[in-house]
Amino acid sequence: MALTGRQRTPSEHAFSPHDAVLRTAAPHLARRRFLTVTAAAALLAFSTNRPARGATAAPERDAARITDDPFTLGVASGDPLPDSVLLWTRLAPEPFAEDGGLGQERVVVYWEVAIDEWFALVEQQGAATAHPEYAHSVHVDVKGLTPDSTYYYRFRVGAWISPVGRTRTAPAPGGDADGLRLAAVACQAYQDGYYTAHRHLAQEDVDVVFHLGDYLYEYGVNSAGGARRYTDRKLPDVFNHEATTLADYRLRYALYKNDPDLQAAHAQHPFVVTWDDHETENNYAGPYDEKGSPQDQFLVRRAAAYRAYWENQPLRADQLPQGPDARLYRRLTWGSLAQFDILDTRQYRSDQAYEDRPHPPGPESDDPARTLTGDAQERWLLDGWRTSDALWNVMPQQVCFSQRKFDLTAPARVSMDAWDGYRASRDRVMAGAKAAGVENWMVLTGDVHVGYAFDIKEDFDDPASKAVGTEFTCTSIASGGDGTEKPADWDTYMTANPHMKYYDGRRGYVRVELGRDEAQVDFRIVPAITTPGASISTTASFVTEVGSPGLKSA
Incomplete structure (x- = not known):
């Protein structure tokens, strides 16, 4: 997550590697040079290596x-x-x-x-x-x-x-599961503190954990482990630079997965994972990186990052990357109780508008051709809702879906990296949910390093408009350090966004219990992560009732 601007290289076209469709972009939108599929494929050959067979197979170790x-x-x-x-x-x-x-x-x-x-x-x-x-x-x-x-x-x-x-295992298809307990986590910058929240999560009675992105960070980690301030050991210098190559990313996963608290959470619960930006590079958008690098160069890096991600996560062969592309969005069900549509909002998105700076919505960000999901994933999502017979339709994804104004003045600035920067894309998704008759819609979100609870409004600018769903951001496991209960912008955000019912800046996770009559959501928070061993508490609980979208205090 970043709120700072960036410089980008001029370009005359934007490229979507998912469907290989070229779209001519307006000059003020297109910033980076075009790369042909053939050139990318040649440069990415290394990333499609498969285990050799026959006489050329690697020897087997005793x-x-x-x-x-x-x-x-x-x-x-x-x-x-x-x-x-x-x-x-x-x-x-x-x-x-x-x-x-x-x-x-x-x-x-x-x-x-x-x-x-x-x-x-x-x-x-x-x-x-x-x-x-x-x-x-x-x-x-x-x-x-x-x-x-x-x-x-x-x-x-x-x-x-x-x-x-x-x-x-999940209940049988269409089975009458009475309930489901899940947790949502995200954003675990190793150098920002200990994974105390994961240790507590390992002791929770949940059926499944959704990891919503930023499993690792590409940034360097010094010999003291950053804010962990190790005194009893020293990390190798190999971690003290930004990860860009396949070897870099593999080693960075080794560092993260060597953490005993993260291992404990994985050993205790099945995880459903999806990535955000830092598994590759901060705030990248499709084939565009933050620094405005040539696309061929960045796609080689993306291929390395995607390959290492698959190698280090409990993912099936269907998610194995092919060069710089990987089909990570997928659908899981929990009997007739819940359908989970797990999104990928990084790989197929249009470039961020207004140089990715906080900015009021305008012609550049509101261009109806812009997309956060890509056309194919958007169709997949809406088609899945139309055929869903689940009581709850849950959308685990990465960046804030609900409107989030940064200012009390009008026009207010919003994030160009979140759905606010892709309002036409959000409008299509909301219209699709309405057309499909989705009544019990829940969005689970990561990225922002704070906990939010939102009513998803039919019209975000009208507090009296109908609530059509709920959204919960799960704060971070470590990213951002200890945090504080009320960040400096707390009053502004809560006033500027009446549909925001909760805001807390500390570390932890969200625990959700889906039932036949209602869902209860608990925000689980640890007071500090820069020293290990902190306790955990529930700072707020909400319910949303079946057939009656909107949040109520539990």
Whole structure:
């Protein structure tokens, strides 16, 4: 998240890599030079490497020769379906070495799934190969599981056994699930403080966690771990520069995933992940980076970032990037109770208007051709709502959906990086929700490093207009440091935005319980993260009733 302006290179065209459609842009909108698909493909060949086969395959390492714990980055699970779940680990006996300590050899990894944490009743087991081409990550899509069930899993390499993870499957399609407990998290800049909130999240009784972006930050981390101020150890210099290459991003994930609190949260709950900007570069927009670099250069970086993201997250093969492109938006269901439409608001968006500075809406930002989601994803979202039979339609995504005025004066400035900078795109989504008859609509948001609760209004400029849904931003796990309960702009924001019902600037997460009659949302906050071990408390709770959009204090 950034509110500062940036300089961009002139261009005569804007390019959407998702659908390969060229659109002529007005001269005042087009800022960066055009790149042909062919040139990009040539430069991105490295990022499409697949494990070799046959005689050219990498040699296989004898597991007995792995003398240090290979499970230093923990375990994770994700994207629960009624009959399957994705299990993940990444082998790294030397996590801060570029090759993880395993060189270019393949490693066979054995896995087990049981219905008890002692593995007396093993349900399924098998073997997978950790390939050097994928940074020795393992993605096991375990199928044939029982719907709406809890499972335990672990991995083994030689004599080494991983920590035990707990996961679960979703209810059967159309099943009458009575409730669902979820948490939403985002924004975990390692250098800004400890992951205390993740430690508390590991102890929550939730079914699934949605990570809404900024899982890592590309910025350098000094030897003291930034605000963590390590005195008992020193981080290698390899982290003290901005990540731009595949090796950089892989190492940065190793640093983040080496954190025990983050490992604990992953081991306890299945995660559903989506990215925002910092997994690649601050405030990038499609093929455009913040610095105005040539598109071919930035797309090579984006391909590296996307590849490392997939390698380090519990994602299925469907999300494996192809060069600089990856289909991350996807749909999950929880019986007949909830449909989750997980968005990607970075990869396909138009360039930010007004040089990405806070600015009142104007002709540049309100151009109806502009999009935050891209045409294909927008159609997918609206089509999914039209066919949804779920009671709750939940939209996990990255940037503030509701209007958020920064000033009391008119015209008020708004963020050009959020949906306020793409109002035509937001209008189309809101019209699509109305046309589809979506009644119980909830938006989950990250990015802003504060907690907000909004009524989504039919007309944001008319406080008396109908509420059509609710939005909750989950603050940050660490980004922004300790924060404060009432930031300096608290009075201004709460006055300028009557549909904003809550604003808190401290760290934590959102906990949501979806039921058949209502949903309850709790803002869970820790008072400080620059020292470890802080307690957690619920600072506010809201309910929104089925068939009656809008927030009420619980």
